[in-house]
Amino acid sequence: MNGARKLFVILLNGEPFSGEIPQNAYVLCCDGAYSWAKGKVRIDENLGDFDSLSEEPVPPPSRKFPSEKNETDGELAVDRAVELGATDILFYGGGGKREDHFLGNLHLLYKAKRAGILSAALKTNGAEISLAGEGGQRFSCKRGQTISLLPFGGDAHIMEMRGLKYVSDDLRLRYGSTRGISNLTTDEEFSFRVNKGYVLVIINEEEV
Numbered sequence: 001m002n003g004a005r006k007l008f009v010i011l012l013n014g015e016p017f018s019g020e021i022p023q024n025a026y027v028l029c030c031d032g033a034y035s036w037a038k039g040k041v042r043i044d045e046n047l048g049d050f051d052s053l054s055e056e057p058v059p060p061p062s063r064k065f066p067s068e069k070n071e072t073d074g075e076l077a078v079d080r081a082v083e084l085g086a087t088d089i090l091f092y093g094g095g096g097k098r099e100d101h102f103l104g105n106l107h108l109l110y111k112a113k114r115a116g117i118l119s120a121a122l123k124t125n126g127a128e129i130s131l132a133g134e135g136g137q138r139f140s141c142k143r144g145q146t147i148s149l150l151p152f153g154g155d156a157h158i159m160e161m162r163g164l165k166y167v168s169d170d171l172r173l174r175y176g177s178t179r180g181i182s183n184l185t186t187d188e189e190f191s192f193r194v195n196k197g198y199v200l201v202i203i204n205e206e207e208v
Helices: 031-037 073-083 101-113
Strands: 007-011 026-031 045-048 090-094 119-123 127-132 135-140 145-151 155-161 169-172 187-196 200-205
Touching: 007 031, 007 045, 007 073, 026 073, 031 045, 045 073, 073 090, 073 101, 090 101, 101 119, 101 127, 135 200, 155 200
Parallel strands: 007 026, 007 090, 026 045, 090 119
Antiparallel strands: 119 127, 127 200, 135 187, 145 200, 155 169, 155 187
16 A cells, blocks of 8 residues: 555545535545535445435445344454545544444444454534543543543553643553543644553533
8 A cells, every 4th residue: 555544535434524525535424424424525425224214325335234243344344444545534424323232333433443454433412532542642632521431341540641721640540430531632643552441532612
């Protein structure tokens, strides 16, 4: 891939996304997301089982999957993005509607990271959610935004926190604890280092 980054957008059939979607990405549209995404963004591929869509999408899907399958349409889209050489993935439309699908969409972030995707984030109408693995992490933000750091899949250990009101160089997040919810940004970026585990990073859109 000669070192170039390849951004992919995956559109999900949750709450319709009301903001702007990047136009400089390869766009995969999952099934019913077509009903809110058509005309809003150029779609490169439609994929899924199309059990929740009442019209034939454009462009026509090259393959239709059975409605009874082990993977969600979002998981099929992640597999397709990885197959096409994605390095970065942004998910839109993954919040709201069914809570089980929303929780499943968080697992898509984990799947993407485990597949070697450099950055993956789920953008809803109220927040940007990403998953940080081991190593240094840096995020752009606005001053006064509320952010939460939650362990994902097990305990996590954070060090070298900067740009937040509540900081620690030895923050141990226990799986099953709510410690890490509702911190505040003090600058236009914040950073930390994950020494162990995975951390969900939730940046809320509302400013305090």
